[in-house]
Amino acid sequence: MTELSSSDLVAVEAEWSVDRTRIAKEVLQAGVPEPNRPQSLHWRWDSKAPWLESLAVSGFGIQCEGNWQGVMLTKTAPNLARLLHDKGKPLVYLDYIEAAPWNWPIPELGQPGRYAAVGRILFWQAVKQSEDEGFHGRVGLHALPQAASFYKDLGMKPLGPDPLKQGLPYFELSRQEAKKILTSGDQS
Numbered sequence: 282m283t284e285l286s287s288s289d290l291v292a293v294e295a296e297w298s299v300d301r302t303r304i305a306k307e308v309l310q311a312g313v314p315e316p317n318r319p320q321s322l323h324w325r326w327d328s329k330a331p332w333l334e335s336l337a338v339s340g341f342g343i344q345c346e347g348n349w350q351g352v353m354l355t356k357t358a359p360n361l362a363r364l365l366h367d368k369g370k371p372l373v374y375l376d377y378i379e380a381a382p383w384n385w386p387i388p389e390l391g392q393p394g395r396y397a398a399v400g401r402i403l404f405w406q407a408v409k410q411s412e413d414e415g416f417h418g419r420v421g422l423h424a425l426p427q428a429a430s431f432y433k434d435l436g437m438k439p440l441g442p443d444p445l446k447q448g449l450p451y452f453e454l455s456r457q458e459a460k461k462i463l464t465s466g467d468q469s
Contacts, residue, residue, distance in 0.1 A: 285340030287330040293349045294327035300382035313389045320425040351399035353378035372419035373411040418459020423449040
């Protein structure tokens with residue numbers, strides 16, 4: 282796990298943009314229905330690079346085989362827990378998380394995805410960051426619809442769509458579920 286700098290995010294975008302463009306063209310040519318297309322195709326990590334200048338924003342990434350396999354940005358302020366037991370207490374907000382385009386499973390294109398555990402490893406890092414910050418592992422996020430089942434499987438509680446965030450579903454990890462994740466040590 283690498284802590285990211287602004288220049289790392291610029292490098293990520295440079296590295297991933299060719300595959301993003303290729304995949305965008307291929308899903309259109311193959312007639313992949315809109316709900317099945319990767320929902321983060323429009324993201325640009327270089328545009329997020331200045332955010333790392335804020336003390337409340339952290340970036341983490343995974344490199345393997347000389348390439349960035351996945352990256353995420355987290356915030357430690359001003360987001361607060363919504364779950365009843367910890368309502369109003371600080372948490373780590375997982376603002377953006379993404380695996381490299383070659384790691385996306387896209388069955389319609391015959392692309393199985395190279396590394397399947399990237400998202401889980403990055404999520405584990407967010408939980409660890411929350412623990413290190415004294416937030417007891419609490420993590421919150423708004424999920425792209427395609428990722429909702431992934432976050433449920435990780436033990437996050439769905440709290441419904443958030444009209445302030447384009448209707449995206451909001452998920453939160455309780456301190457109890459975080460403890461299970463951290464105690465198991467399972468990053469994959």
